[in-house]
Amino acid sequence: xxxxxxxxxxxxxxxxxxxxxxxxxxxxxxxxxxxxxxxxxxxxxxxxxxxxxxxxxxxxxxxxxxxxxxxxxxxxxxxxxxxxxxxxxxxxxxxxxxxxxxxxxxxxxxxxxxxxxxxxxxxxxxxxxxxxxxxxxxxxxxxxxxxxxxxxxxxxxxxxxxxxxxxxxxxxxxxxxxxxxxxxxxx
Amino acid sequence: xxxxxxxxxxxxxxxxxxxxxxxxxxxxxxxxxxxxxxxxxxxxxxxxxxxxxxxxxxxxxxxxxxxxxxxxxxxxxxxxxxxxxxxxxxxxxxxxxxxxxxxxxxxxxxxxxxxxxxxxxxxxxxxxxxxxxxxxxxxxxxxxxxxxxxxxxxxxxxxx
Numbered sequence: 001x002x003x004x005x006x007x008x009x010x011x012x013x014x015x016x017x018x019x020x021x022x023x024x025x026x027x028x029x030x031x032x033x034x035x036x037x038x039x040x041x042x043x044x045x046x047x048x049x050x051x052x053x054x055x056x057x058x059x060x061x062x063x064x065x066x067x068x069x070x071x072x073x074x075x076x077x078x079x080x081x082x083x084x085x086x087x088x089x090x091x092x093x094x095x096x097x098x099x100x101x102x103x104x105x106x107x108x109x110x111x112x113x114x115x116x117x118x119x120x121x122x123x124x125x126x127x128x129x130x131x132x133x134x135x136x137x138x139x140x141x142x143x144x145x146x147x148x149x150x151x152x153x154x155x156x157x158x159x160x161x162x163x164x165x166x167x168x169x170x171x172x173x174x175x176x177x178x179x180x181x182x183x184x185x186x187x
Numbered sequence: 188x189x190x191x192x193x194x195x196x197x198x199x200x201x202x203x204x205x206x207x208x209x210x211x212x213x214x215x216x217x218x219x220x221x222x223x224x225x226x227x228x229x230x231x232x233x234x235x236x237x238x239x240x241x242x243x244x245x246x247x248x249x250x251x252x253x254x255x256x257x258x259x260x261x262x263x264x265x266x267x268x269x270x271x272x273x274x275x276x277x278x279x280x281x282x283x284x285x286x287x288x289x290x291x292x293x294x295x296x297x298x299x300x301x302x303x304x305x306x307x308x309x310x311x312x313x314x315x316x317x318x319x320x321x322x323x324x325x326x327x328x329x330x331x332x333x334x335x336x337x338x339x340x341x342x343x344x345x346x347x
Contacts, residue, residue, distance in 0.1 A: 059221035066204065
């Protein structure tokens with residue numbers, strides 16, 4: 001009888017879904033419906049547009065590319081280890097990357113927002129609504145901007161968290177499956 | 188740990204690090220230049236032209252020409268200023284109603300002047316204040332100083 005690690009499969013396919021159909025995990029909208037400012041952030045994509053012009057941070061492109069690769073590899077390994085449940089060693093391939101990234105993500109967002117506030121005085125909440133004021137750079141005189149901001153975590157972030165929890169369960173379930181499945185190396 | 192696990196993990200790490208290393212190579216391993224955000228804020232400009240005294244709805248007012256020199260349409264929603272003569276406050280001024288100005292176009296702002304000293308004549312007064320402008324869903328506040336000749340003001344009013 002062929003046994004598969006259902007939790008691992010679900011976690012792996014969820015990870016693939018998150019990478020291949022990249023939706024933002026965290027959204028910030030400034031002004032009326034993001035007309036003045038919007039930020040769509042996930043480990044795989046980063047888009048910040050302020051007053052119609054994009055904010056570009058070169059390293060972010062390479063980091064998101066690396067992150068995409070890391071998630072695809074983790075998903076493939078997890079799916080493989082969930083189907084080929086023979087070796088105890090394969091537990092290593094049941095990746096906890098989705099869990100660690102989804103836990104780290106809001107922390108990194110909070111750090112990023114703290115750095116932004118320190119650098120340009122733009123205060124953005126991690127979650128919720130706020131009326132923020134900041135000085136617009138690049139103008140000839142002191143220009144104060146007042147902007148309502150709304151931020152929230154998306155369903156994609158919730159899915160990543162679910163994928164992470166499923167991978168954790170998959171690891172425990174792998175032990176159970178190994179105990180009931182004869183090892184291919186001993187056959 | 189079995190050898191193939193080590194090999195797979197080593198290849199995986201190399202693949203993940205490859206884009207970062209490649210990016211660093213492109214920037215000559217200058218991490219600082221890679222982390223500095225680049226942003227060009229759009230031009231936001233309001234050029235104030237001549238100030239012409241007018242009688243508006245039985246109010247003493249100044250008709251100020253304003254040109255939107257920026258890249259996005261704006262609405263001047265508010266202007267509050269003191270009326271200063273030789274540094275002393277002689278009255279107050281405010282914008283009569285909001286005015287929308289498309290990019291690159293000119294419009295007129297009606298600024299109502301309330302002088303506390305009606306005997307002033309043939310003097311130049313200053314209106315140092317702050318203008319509030321709405322653009323792209325946000326409110327921008329900036330200093331705006333207007334200088335106007337009260338002498339002309341009385342002459343114009345008298346001529347009407």
